[in-house]
Amino acid sequence: MLRYLVRRILSMIPLLIVVTAFTFIVGQYGAGDLAAYLTGTRGDPSKGFDTELYQQFRQELGMDDPIYVRYGHWLWNALHGDLGKSYVMMGDPPVAYLIKNAVPQSLQLCLAALFIVTIIGVPLGIVAAVFSNGVLDRVFVSGSSVLSSIPSFVLAPVAIIIVVVRLHLLPSVGVGWHGLFAKETILPAFCLAMVGLLNVVRTTRVAILEVLSQEYVRAARARGLSERLVIIKHVVRNAALPVVTVIGMTGAGLLGATVFIEQIFNIQGFGMMVSKGLQRGDVMTVTGAVLVSTVIVMLFSLLVDLLYGIIDPRVRLTR
Amino acid sequence: MMELLPRRAPSGEECSARLLPVIDVRNLQVRFPTRDGVVTALDGLSMQVMPGEIVGLVGESGCGKSTAALSFMRLIPQPGRITAGEIVLDGQDILKLSDREMRALRGPSVAMIFQDALTALDPTMPVGKQIAEPLQLHKGLAAAAARARAIELFGQVGIPDPERRFGQYSHQFSGGMRQRVMIAVALSCGPRLLLADEPTTALDVTVQRQILRLIRQLRDTLNAGVVFITHDVGVVAELCTRVIVMYAGRAVEAGPTQAVFTHPTHPYTAGLLSSTLELTGDRSLPLYAIPGLPPELIDLPAGCAFAPRCPRADPECWNAAPILEPSGPQQSVACWRWKGD
């Protein structure tokens, strides 16, 4: 098992390198000449374009090196916790510092949303499967279809209008992060959760249906187990693998959707950092964020793998 | 090779029950409404199994053998339904029972051995637990007692090292051992009727022999009735006291194995036997082979279902379906022309 884990982690490294190299290179070329930008914004405007300063910035940024050398530098520094500086923001804050401040909120938000989508989606999927093609099935599947298809930047404002402005059910939102268990977290986490709802409901439904058609379910019934016991003791565990996988993948999807949710609910998290970085053309911040989010996504998939081993003895015993 | 199950002294009630069939099926009809039409998987099946008797159910794939076995447990898969007939299991008309009452019979009264133990055992649950499950449920045993009993059962079906095997998963067993586990599950509550749905088809020949021997021994010790489903005529000849030959959802011939196999009266039985001889290499008999498949069980023609493939069919056969009628002392056949031309 341990050897398997190590192998898994090692196999992720190439993907990490490719993804970051891609973002780094595209970012460096696409962003235009950062040194020129800095000369323009930081230099003395009365002097016109200050070539001396420009050269100085080029030196400082290592822009005369070939791109792979620069990427190597960046990666080397990244391994030491230095992701460069955000030149676009005031005071050139280190990207690592920005990320360190932003990630905890977003992770908590995502975990809360993941929790919500699991406790709602899995039971809905089970019920839909047990009554497949019945009324409940149709209602649950199309209902979650509706909730998941509405983009979060539409769902969230509608939710705010209804829940906060009209019904006053929850406190007003829009002033930062209040902690994982705060009332203010409910609405953003809920809206975020809806992004993954359909996937979870569908996967659960299909997985349960698949298992229900298996011979061992029939065999369990033939032993006199009630339908409820059959589902609890045999079906749920066997259907868990695809469900766990989809929940893990949903985690990655939710991370992506934080760019909308955090902006609307004014949470200073990772998504907010990325959306601002994108709008300002802050290449270093975005590149750093891509690295970190890729790592997070990979950790999620590693976690899913570990859960596999716990759930399925065939996986556990063959590794 | 195997420690036998303790034989219980038969009570008075059981002695009288000895004369009653463990299952008595009358005119059973099972239908599946599907997108393309209604499939009549079983039509007018009647059969009895006495305690201690092994009845063979033979026929090509798709002729309704599994459907018959499942209907005896009231486990026909959706959207199938028993549309007519009567099933009296161990003295109770199971079609009149509530779901809960029916569940109470599954295990103690009727149990099933499935064809492929690999798919019929839950891969995520230790096999021992799957044996203990019905014991806890029906016999009210505590977990520890159920475990002890399960290990005992393991020994009885000939699984070596039962203590260790108890906690293992089905994929850690060989095919033969797995089938023994399956049998132990079926035996756990000492059923009156054992349904074995092609229990040896997936096994190689030597293991097949061992399993057959085990089933026969268990029949002796439990005095249970056994319905043995197969399409292997050789196995039937070896194991079964009586045989029912099925075609397209109907019994076409029934009787003592000896009689049916020495004097088949239905052309299909004859074909089945000769094709087996072909497989066993006995070339002294004429061989028959043409393309031809059992009919789709939707909108069966009015006449004999076998007519399109029958060497003896004549126009009369296409008009009305033959019904089962006596063709010997204990033998019966559903064919207009069994007496010959």
Place this chain on the structure above:
Amino acid sequence: MDSPSLAPTSIIQGNGRGGPPAGAGVLRATKPRSFWDDAWYRFRHNWAGMAGLAIFVLLCLVAIFAKQIAPYGYLDQDWTAILKPPSATHIMGTDDLGRDVFSRVLMGGRTALMVATFISLIGAIVGLLVGAFSAFAGGKVDAVVVWIIDGLMTFPTIWLAAFVSVSTAPALKNLAASLYSVTHWAFLKNEVMISYAVVVFAIGMINWTWPARLVRSQVLSLREREFIEATRALGASVRWITMKHLVPNVLGSMIVLVTLSFGNAMLFEASLSYLGIGIRPPGASWGAMIFQGMSKVRTHPYLVLAPGITLAVVVLALQFMGDALNDALNPKSRSK
């Protein structure tokens, strides 16, 4: 369910007499229905799919005739009617520049439809090429392509699209400028047009993964099939045969995939525009309208609701249509 029968499927020799008498009705002729008839039958009986189709057709009509339907010009500002709630004259109200929201929603539909059409076309074509190439190349090349696809699919796609869009915008602008100096085509200087191109490019870059996967697996499984062997025996090349058989085999799944990716593309366009890196103003985009309305959502919710609900309805319609098409075209994939 059953293992291959030991008893052979054909046992008995017919005797050649006693066939079915005329009119016995054994083989009652059923009219053969084609796969497409069947599929259409199944689709027609799926009300959600039909509703989706109706909405989609409506969207197409509206997008084509946007200029004719719109009561006002989508850029016309009316300084006497600023931030007016929905009324008889402005059925969806007016925005902070006094523009008619309804007219802008109509034009936004045109934008969304246009962008999504390009994106899903590109996705399907690139996917087809990459998938087929990868499957035919096999070996290391195939492994690398699969690896890239898997990598792309684990990543939050919206970020990738946003990132590509931000970092390629300047390059595309330069390209357009240098093209303009040669051709003097006016649209090359049009910022809105360029932003269209950027969005199409950015989303197209990542939206090909699903079709590519599908095509690849289809090619691989087609190569296994015996009819290929049979045709090859007649001297045709594997590549040619596969391509010839591929299209009909993939068509059903491809239609579903393109429908779903169409909705996806609309969503992506709206998302990028919402983030301020998609369609540039004054181009009309639902995403941008939602973003602009967001600051006034408490006082003037209709600014968000009008484009938001329209977007949601359209995306949902495509989703339902895609699901219904899937049920209709791949009936086996439908679980029970």
